[in-house]
Amino acid sequence: MIIYGVAALAACHLAGVILGDLLGVILGVQSNVGGVGFAMLLLILSTDWLRRTGRLPQLSEQGILFWSAMYIPIVVAMAAQQNVVAALAGGPIAIIAGVGATIACMALVPAVARIGGQDAPLPPLMAQEA
Amino acid sequence: MEMITEILSKNGLVFAFVVVGVVMWLSYQLSDRLSAGRLHGSAVAIIIGLVLAWLGGIATGGSKGLADVPMFAGIGLMGGAMLxxxxxxxxxxxxxxxxxxxxGAAGVVALALGIFVSFAVGALVAAAFGYTDAVSMATIGGGAATYIVGPVTGTALGASSEVIALSVAAxxxxxxxxxIGTPFVAPLIGLNNPKSAMAYGGLMGTTSGVAGGxxxxxxxxxxxxxxxATFYTGLGCLMGPSVIYLMLLAITGS
Structure with a gap:
């Protein structure tokens, strides 16, 4: 059933966020530390195990793939509720700090990505596959 | 008319699916017709989303973009942190x-470097504009990391509300x-494989920015x-009011 896939995804999400919050408390930070990352690892490991033991039928898989396909529309909705007015109203300090940090960190990507050897690019994407 | 807006507000999430669907369709049409597919449809959709957020913010004076317009409140649920x-x-x-x-190694280095460089840039800009005390420099530096790290650092250190507002804006x-910028810089910085994407997430840190970009x-x-990216904000909140503040304090002496 499709709901099994959705439920597995939701359970991983919640378990990950709880782990992230716990880690935040342990570190004494008022923030979640890596919750979504833990959730992703849980989903990867648990679905891999389910698939290998033949307990993840295609229909259950659809429940996860639906949310994956909804990712870009959800991101568009996220963009539509950003505080763009405040972002543009910060004056020169906010603009230079925001732009400067963005550019400086972007420029570091090639150097950091080279750690442990360069990787080959992914094969080109089919049009409309997203 | 009033009846229709009432129905749309009551069915907020459902209406949001329609709105976002229309935005997506329009974006892919624009992408195909105007840029011959060079600028990806989803990039166009995100830009349109940001423009709508700007219009919503101007119209309502609120902080949640289009979602502050009652009729479009469902956008807030659809694009909120939960979904x-x-x-x-x-x-x-x-x-x-x-x-x-x-x-893994590249990701860890990216996180440490991303947080440190953002704080350094923000703190330098703050100092250049006359905020030379360690508290303000750390807060604006935190803002240059993410809009959550800034206020968390500022609140922990007792920064003024003006400085905290600046850090959020940054x-x-x-x-x-x-x-907006990720698809344009991607070819320049080799952002085309899983490893460079992990480096990118760790260096940029902003979950919404990285997710959209x-x-x-x-x-x-x-x-x-x-x-x-999901580890960045937490680590930034950890390092900002502690290690980085102490480093700035040692440099500025105040």
């Missing part, structure tokens, strides 16, 4: 764990820039970038 994180987690389905393990601007570049990179 966004669920969708991000779902993109990890089918990811090869070996890719993540292989890029962080918001970074998120918007990363959303990688979606507009190549959706297959999303899980790798999101994986590292």
């Amino acid at each position: 966004r994180d669920l969708a991000i987690v779902s993109t990890a389905y089918g990811v090869d764990i070996r890719e993540i393990r292989k890029a 962080g918001l601007l970074k998120a918007v820039l990363v959303m 990688l979606a507009a570049t190549d959706k297959r990179l999303v899980p790798y970038g999101a994986m590292t």
